[in-house]
Amino acid sequence: GRLSVGMLSFSCQDIVPIAFASIFKQHPRIRLQAMQGPYHMLANALLQGEIDCFLGLLRTGPIHPDLIEIPLLHAQYALIARADHPIHQKANSLKDLTDERWIVARHGTPIREYFERLFHSIDNKPPIQALEMLTFASSEELVIHSDAIALLFYDDWNIQQLNPRLKQVPIELPTPDCTIGITLHRSH
Numbered sequence: 001g002r003l004s005v006g007m008l009s010f011s012c013q014d015i016v017p018i019a020f021a022s023i024f025k026q027h028p029r030i031r032l033q034a035m036q037g038p039y040h041m042l043a044n045a046l047l048q049g050e051i052d053c054f055l056g057l058l059r060t061g062p063i064h065p066d067l068i069e070i071p072l073l074h075a076q077y078a079l080i081a082r083a084d085h086p087i088h089q090k091a092n093s094l095k096d097l098t099d100e101r102w103i104v105a106r107h108g109t110p111i112r113e114y115f116e117r118l119f120h121s122i123d124n125k126p127p128i129q130a131l132e133m134l135t136f137a138s139s140e141e142l143v144i145h146s147d148a149i150a151l152l153f154y155d156d157w158n159i160q161q162l163n164p165r166l167k168q169v170p171i172e173l174p175t176p177d178c179t180i181g182i183t184l185h186r187s188h
Contacts, residue, residue, distance in 0.1 A: 001027075001030055001031070002030065002031040002032075002033065003023065003030060003031075003032050003033070003052055004032075004033040004034075004035070004050065004051040004052050005019075005020075005032075005033070005034050005035075005051060005052060005053055005054065005055065006034075006035050006036070006037060006042035006045060006046065006051045006053070006054030006055070007034060007035070007036045007037075007054065007055055007056060008036075008037075008038070008039060008042065008054060008055065008056025008057060008109075009036055009037060009038055009056075009105070009106075009109075009135060010056075010057075010105040010106075010109060010111060010133065010135060010136055010139070011055065011056035011057055011136060011180065014158070015055055015072075015073075015180070016034050016055060017034075020032045020034065033051075035051065036135070038106075038108075038109075039056075039059070039063070039108070039109070040063070042054040042183075043062070043063055043064060043067060043183070046067065046183065046184075046185055047064060047066060047067070047185065049185075052184075052188070053182050053183060053184045053185075053188075054182070054183050055072070055180065055181070055182050055183075056180065056181075057075070057109070057110050057111060057153065057178055057179070057180055057181075058071060058110075058178075058179045058180070058181040058183075059110055062183060065186075066185055066186045066187070067183055067184070067185060067186065068183070068184055068185075068186050069181050069182070069183050070181055070182050070183075070184065071179045071180075071181045072179075072180055072181045072182055073155045073179070073180040073181075074155065074156070074177065074179060075153045075154060075155045075177075075178050075179065075180050076153060076154065076159070076173075076176040076177055076178065077111070077114055077151060077152070077153045077173055077176040077178060078151075078152055078153065078154055078159060078168050078169075078173075078176070079097070079149055079150070079151060079168065079169035079171055079173070080140070080143055080149065080150045080151075080152050080162075080166050080167070080168055080169065081143060081148075081149045081150075081166070081167060081169050082143055082144050082145075082146070082147075082165060082166060082167070083164065083165050083166060083167040085147065085149075085167070087100065087149060087169055088167060088169060088170065091169060091170075091171060092171070093122075093171060094118060094119070094121075094122050094171060094173075095122055095124070096171075097149060097169075097171070098119070098122075098124050098127060099127070100127070100147075100148070100149050101127075101131065101146070101147060101148040101149070102115070102127050102131065102148060102149055102150070102151065103131045103133055103139050103142055103143060103148045103149070103150035103151075104131070104132060104133075104150070104151055105132070105133070105151075106132045107132075110178065111151060111152075111153060111178075114151070114178070115151045118151075118173065118174070121174060131148060133150075136152065139152060140152070140163060140166060143166060144163070144165045144166060149169060153178050153180075155180065
């Protein structure tokens with residue numbers, strides 16, 4: 001048989017490879033496929049039967065009544081900078097970060113909506129010098145090699161395993177909780 005899984009862009013990507021490795025050990029003849037893409041593309045692929053499910057940060061509900069979302073992991077939004085960034089010593093609040101360069105997910109994603117709400121909560125417009133990235137890994141790499149700060153999200157295990165060249169900015173975020181989950185077709 002075949003298992004085809006979609007992965008939302010800008011999501012923790014380690015879940016699918018770990019699951020695929022386990023499945024492949026138990027079923028060596030299965031054909032496994034993973035594809036990355038934006039929410040609407042993966043939702044359409046799921047509705048058309050091109051993929052079996054997709055994973056990523058859950059929205060406030062699926063965009064189509066034939067789709068269901070199942071929570072898998074609790075995660076939290078986190079501000080990340082390179083480990084030796086001066087921001088770790090000088091920033092005490094979000095207001096201290098308004099003039100920084102930012103790495104964020106693209107418009108229309110839950111993480112971008114959270115980013116915009118963060119700055120509106122301090123009566124500030126979201127910084128316009130944001131760099132939009134499509135993948136989680138490329139965002140972390142850009143943080144390592146720049147002065148930019150990223151708004152990312154991690155489950156408890158992944159934040160503990162954070163690359164030593166990265167460090168969480170010690171600013172408490174309002175309602176940082178989010179959920180990583182799976183979206184399935186209701187008929188499955």
